[in-house]
Amino acid sequence: MTDKTVGRRWVVKRGAVLAALAAAGMVVPKELFASWNKAAFEGKTADEVVKALGGSSAAASGEVQIIASDIAENGAVVPIQAVSRLANTQQIAILVLANPNVLAAVFDVGPDIVPDFTTRIKMSQTSNVIVLVKADGKFVSATKEIKVTLGGCGG
Amino acid sequence: MGSPMRIRAASKDGVTEVRILMNHEMETGQRRDGAGNVVPAWFIQEVKASLNGKNVMQAQWGPSIAKNPYLAFKVKGGKAGDKVSVTWVDNKGDSRTDEANVT
Numbered sequence: 212m213t214d215k216t217v218g219r220r221w222v223v224k225r226g227a228v229l230a231a232l233a234a235a236g237m238v239v240p241k242e243l244f245a246s247w248n249k250a251a252f253e254g255k256t257a258d259e260v261v262k263a264l265g266g267s268s269a270a271a272s273g274e275v276q277i278i279a280s281d282i283a284e285n286g287a288v289v290p291i292q293a294v295s296r297l298a299n300t301q302q303i304a305i306l307v308l309a310n311p312n313v314l315a316a317v318f319d320v321g322p323d324i325v326p327d328f329t330t331r332i333k334m335s336q337t338s339n340v341i342v343l344v345k346a347d348g349k350f351v352s353a354t355k356e357i358k359v360t361l362g363g364c365g366g
Numbered sequence: 367m368g369s370p371m372r373i374r375a376a377s378k379d380g381v382t383e384v385r386i387l388m389n390h391e392m393e394t395g396q397r398r399d400g401a402g403n404v405v406p407a408w409f410i411q412e413v414k415a416s417l418n419g420k421n422v423m424q425a426q427w428g429p430s431i432a433k434n435p436y437l438a439f440k441v442k443g444g445k446a447g448d449k450v451s452v453t454w455v456d457n458k459g460d461s462r463t464d465e466a467n468v469t
Binding site for chain 1: 381392394396411412417420421422423424425426427428429430431432433435436437438439440441442443
């Protein structure tokens, strides 16, 4: 009986150590991602994302440009170019309104960067795509509808 | 560690265009496998790039960046022979850094 009790205690202790190790393991990646804006990436609407990025609202601006084709044959790979001609552009974000979480990417624009990014995004269905630009502390945006003939969620 | 990235950096008229092709599954966490289980999200969360050791670009990504992500950006300055370094970190804590010379 005593042996069994010791064995159980040992297992409990060992379990505690493992749990502590796992907790430590969880802490490390969180610190690595200190700058990853969880709230913004969990936003379900453009307004939620703007708020999570520290703004209140975004006005449309002709100085922001979305370069993409009107129709995407494959929603899993939609090329998109986001350009800002505003001076002091600080941040550029790409939002897909019909996706489960609307925010796709946020680029921090440092002093050496030309605010012109090209990437490829996934779109679950035909949707408005918004490029959100933070310049001089203010948020402005441009919107373009991209029609998807084949959804991106099937992988 | 992930598979290597392909990086091209070309300097023209004082601006260096960096084009990167990363190897990553970019699983959204929305998809289900054949048995109906949700496939856990697995995607690149952060991307950083430096030119000659100076951090010039950083981005945060969500899972709706396409599989095997492509990214092109432009940075002022840079000349042939300069070193471009790109690092990504995914939501599982995996990361990878690759370098290329500006041409």
